[in-house]
Amino acid sequence: MTRALLIFPLMLFMSASVYAQTDTLVWHDGIQLQAGDFRNKSPEQHLDISYHFEYQLMPGSFYRWTPVFRSRAVFNRKTSSMGESTTRDALRYAQVVFDLYGLHVLRLESKVYDMGSLGGYLFKAEDEIAYRIREAEKDLEKEIEKLNREIQQAVNMGESTNRVFSEWEEKIKSSLKTTDRIRLLEETGWGMSFFIGMGHSLLSGKTGACFTDPTALSLGLQLDDKKRSRFGVDIRLGANKTLQLLQFKGDWEKGLRTNLANIEFTYGYKVPVKKILFVPYGGLAVNEFSPRKSDNSDKRRIDGYSPVVGLEFNHFVAGINKNPRETVKFFYKCKASYNPSNFVRSIAGPQLNFSLTLGFDTVPKRLKMVREPAAG
Known part of the structure; x- marks a missing residue:
């Protein structure tokens, strides 16, 4: 030199x-x-x-x-x-x-x-x-x-x-x-998502002959495990009318304004494709018809319990990753579910539900250092 x-x-x-x-x-x-x-x-x-x-x-x-x-x-x-x-x-x-x-x-x-x-x-x-x-x-x-x-x-x-x-x-x-080499490992916990939007149900069979198709407020909560499982509760609160006179714990006159509360308890399997998430699912649905304006003394209720299958389509549109302890993503969700029969007393029939919602999910995460022993 x-x-x-x-x-x-x-x-x-x-x-x-x-x-x-x-x-x-x-x-x-x-x-x-x-x-x-x-x-x-x-x-x-x-x-x-x-x-x-x-x-x-x-x-x-x-x-x-x-x-x-x-x-x-x-x-x-x-x-x-x-x-x-x-x-x-x-x-x-x-x-x-x-x-x-x-x-x-x-x-x-x-x-x-x-x-x-x-x-x-x-x-x-x-x-x-x-x-x-x-x-x-x-x-x-x-x-x-x-x-x-x-x-x-x-x-x-x-x-x-x-x-x-x-x-x-x-x-x-x-x-x-x-x-030794030190690398960073990111561990994630159970994720939680909340969504809200609008839904609509198509009533068929005897149910469709007795009630109009309801348009509903749709909202729900979902829990995701660390792998592919998703557990969900989906609630639709709809408004419709009777199409004929009904007799269930009292008179339901024709044209009576009614509410349909539909709750689904489901288990799904997540299939991610880039920014899109498909989730086929199945579970139990609860349906209840009731007069829209009623008090505690009004016992008029028509309910049923049935199996449900469905598919949801999630598209992630934005994310926040600044917090080192959690990741937040925003999405819109298109969802369709089917009840082969809603088992609503003697007026049971198939029921098809649709919803379009906006929501966000949050996933807790934790970074940790991991030692990789030296090759020599």
């Missing part, structure tokens, strides 16, 4: 800022810098390598905090330059420093993982992580200073720097093999 390379003003920025630039390289195992990666045409040699970290403290019980830490080493091609030097040693030096940053990131993540659950107030947990970061920065600075010192000594003694680079390359390679 030439003395000119040794005395260039090396700038190694240790920064926690987020790099929004696209003209960067993020360190990973096996990445190799090329001469074309130094896009700054400055006559001075300059390395712009930084690391970016971010973390969350997931709350537990009794003032316990579990850190979720992410970090990366970044090489900025736009601001890095080789200057007037085109020697292989200049490229090897940049590669060694970049790899040291990458190794530093892996070690820092491992140290934060080893901290485990932190006790005390939130600011105390943040101080402990900040301390680990400062200590890791000092370790990295010492290694880079040692590298520069050994290179300078070799040049002063008129020796080739090839031995120094080879030793450091082998040292880093060995350390990477024995350093």
Whole structure:
């Protein structure tokens, strides 16, 4: 290595800022810098390598905090330059420093993982992580200073720097093999969704001969497990009229304004296709006809219990993912269900229900760090 390379003003920025630039390289195992990666045409040699970290403290019980830490080493091609030097040693030096940053990131993540659950107030947990970061920065600075010192000594003694680079390359390679990797695992819990809109029912058979088809307010609540199951309660509160005189616990005159309450208790299987979710389902339906204007003394009720099958179509239109503890999505839902017979006393008949609703679902989530043992 030439003395000119040794005395260039090396700038190694240790920064926690987020790099929004696209003209960067993020360190990973096996990445190799090329001469074309130094896009700054400055006559001075300059390395712009930084690391970016971010973390969350997931709350537990009794003032316990579990850190979720992410970090990366970044090489900025736009601001890095080789200057007037085109020697292989200049490229090897940049590669060694970049790899040291990458190794530093892996070690820092491992140290934060080893901290485990932190006790005390939130600011105390943040101080402990900040301390680990400062200590890791000092370790990295010492290694880079040692590298520069050994290179300078070799040049002063008129020796080739090839031995120094080879030793450091082998040292880093060995350390990477024995350093554990930390990855982030996202765990989700049961999801819950709520929806509201309008519905309509088509009454057939004897039921259709006695009542008009009701238009209804439709609303419901659903619970989703971690896999494919969906449990739902769908309620439709409709308004219609009688088409003839009926005798059930009293007189139902023709043209009487009535209500139809329909409740479905269902189990479905989710079939996701990108932003669309299909859910075929089955379950139990409860139907009740009653006069629209009645008091507690009015006993006129006609009810029935029946099986129900159906299909719902969900399309997700927007989402909110800013909260680290939950994901919220908005959707519209088209739903159709069929009762082979509503078993409403002696006027039973098939019943077909439709609804169009808007809603949102929320899924609790939890990030955690997982250790992957080193391959070496």
